[in-house]
Amino acid sequence: MLETSARLLRVLALLQAQRDWTGAALAERLDVTTRTVRSDIDRLRRLGYRVRSVPGAAGGYRLEAGSALPPLLLDDEEAIAVAVGLRAAASGTVAGIEETSLRALVKLEQTMPSRLRRRIDALRSATASAAAAGPTVPPAVLAAIAEAVHRREQLRFDYLDRAGEETRRRAEPHRLVYTGRRWYLLAWDADRGDWRTFRVDRVRLRTPNGPRFTPREPPEEAVAHVLRGIGQTAWAHRAVIRLPMSAEAAAEALPPGSGLIEPVSDGECLLRTGSDSLRDLVNHLSALDTPFTVESPPELRDLLRRLAERYAAAADPEEAAREAEGGDAQPSVGSV
Numbered sequence: 001m002l003e004t005s006a007r008l009l010r011v012l013a014l015l016q017a018q019r020d021w022t023g024a025a026l027a028e029r030l031d032v033t034t035r036t037v038r039s040d041i042d043r044l045r046r047l048g049y050r051v052r053s054v055p056g057a058a059g060g061y062r063l064e065a066g067s068a069l070p071p072l073l074l075d076d077e078e079a080i081a082v083a084v085g086l087r088a089a090a091s092g093t094v095a096g097i098e099e100t101s102l103r104a105l106v107k108l109e110q111t112m113p114s115r116l117r118r119r120i121d122a123l124r125s126a127t128a129s130a131a132a133a134g135p136t137v138p139p140a141v142l143a144a145i146a147e148a149v150h151r152r153e154q155l156r157f158d159y160l161d162r163a164g165e166e167t168r169r170r171a172e173p174h175r176l177v178y179t180g181r182r183w184y185l186l187a188w189d190a191d192r193g194d195w196r197t198f199r200v201d202r203v204r205l206r207t208p209n210g211p212r213f214t215p216r217e218p219p220e221e222a223v224a225h226v227l228r229g230i231g232q233t234a235w236a237h238r239a240v241i242r243l244p245m246s247a248e249a250a251a252e253a254l255p256p257g258s259g260l261i262e263p264v265s266d267g268e269c270l271l272r273t274g275s276d277s278l279r280d281l282v283n284h285l286s287a288l289d290t291p292f293t294v295e296s297p298p299e300l301r302d303l304l305r306r307l308a309e310r311y312a313a314a315a316d317p318e319e320a321a322r323e324a325e326g327g328d329a330q331p332s333v334g335s336v
Contacts, residue, residue: 007032011040013075015051015063022060076116083108083120095136135201137183142176144205145185149173154190154210160202168206171196172213175222184226188216195219197226224260238274239281240295243288245269253288270295278303 007030014021014029023034030037041051041061050064074082086105109117148155152172159169171187174195178184183200195218218225243250247263250271254261259273271292275281278300285292294301312319 008040008043011037012044012049012063015061020060020062026061079108079112079116080120080123083112084123087124094142095138097139135182135199137200141200141203141205142183145173145176145200145203148209149175151209152212152215154213155187156206156208156210158204158206159198160204169198170210171198172216174215174218176200177223177226179226186218186222186226195225236274236276237278237281237297237300238272239297239300241271241273241285242293242295243269243271244291253290258284282307 010030011026014026023037026037027034041053044051052062052064054060054062083105086101086108109120112120145155147153155169155171155173157169157171158166160166170190171185172190173185173187175186176183177186185198185200185203187196187198188194189196242264244267245253246266247261247269250261250269254271259271262270262272264270273281273284275284281300282303294304
């Protein structure tokens with residue numbers, strides 16, 4: 001029985017690794033007869049795996065998706081990837097997914113050999129997350145929006161804007177976009193006749209959905225359009241920053257959701273970003289650890305000048321005192 005169970009796992013692994021197998025090829029790989037292969041396939045079907053068979057000389061076996069979730073067979077790297085993904089999901093922004101992810105992770109780790117558990121424990125202890133917490137979204141809302149995108153059905157929903165006002169909207173959903181902190185919906189607003197970006201945590205879906213629609217193409221790629229829309233509407237202070245690096249290098253250096261990166265040349269790019277606080281913008285830019293130039297707004301440049309004077313005085317108080325003493329005697333540039 002133990003030999004049969006081990007062979008079933010090998011059959012399952014082969015069916016997962018390659019789309020189609022003939023009975024003869026499986027028999028040769030397993031060093032058994034084709035009759036034994038047919039018996040093993042029947043056992044897999046009884047366990048819940050949908051293995052389709054095609055009769056004839058060119059026929060064979062194919063593993064298909066079923067109506068229930070049977071046991072999975074993962075190799076070492078796949079198991080580690082799933083465990084890491086579940087651990088990350090447990091601190092995500094989908095409401096209720098934390099408990100579900102942790103339950104699945106416990107089940108997975110219970111079945112893992114000790115060598116894999118040690119690797120995952122080492123990875124967990126050696127890493128820390130800097131992800132910022134964001135508003136959570138019910139998974140049913142994400143699933144309903146995704147289904148509407150797939151079926152090309154108009155969404156009807158109530159939307160709460162930044163001012164706290166609720167409006168009823170009709171929109172043709174195009175894409176869900178996750179920035180690392182918030183979920184957004186890019187959609188064609190049927191009443192306003194233009195593309196709009198909606199925060200999904202402020203969406204209250206109405207049922208049933210509206211009529212089917214013919215998809216439209218937004219003026220630019222979905223993620224770029226959403227990031228640009230966030231910069232135009234979501235922040236009280238918007239900024240354009242010139243960075244002395246390529247757009248590709250900036251994309252690698254900046255965390256997801258930092259803003260929209262626009263190439264200027266091979267060695268320069270613009271970062272369009274923003275915040276509800278100028279000081280938060282300064283902190284964000286200071287963390288870049290690279291030279292930068294503020295193109296706009298002027299209020300951000302003024303704040304940087306004041307902070308630069310304060311930091312210089314803190315670094316060299318004697319020099320700051322000398323400058324203060326001689327400030328009245330020395331005319332400023334441009335004075336008469």
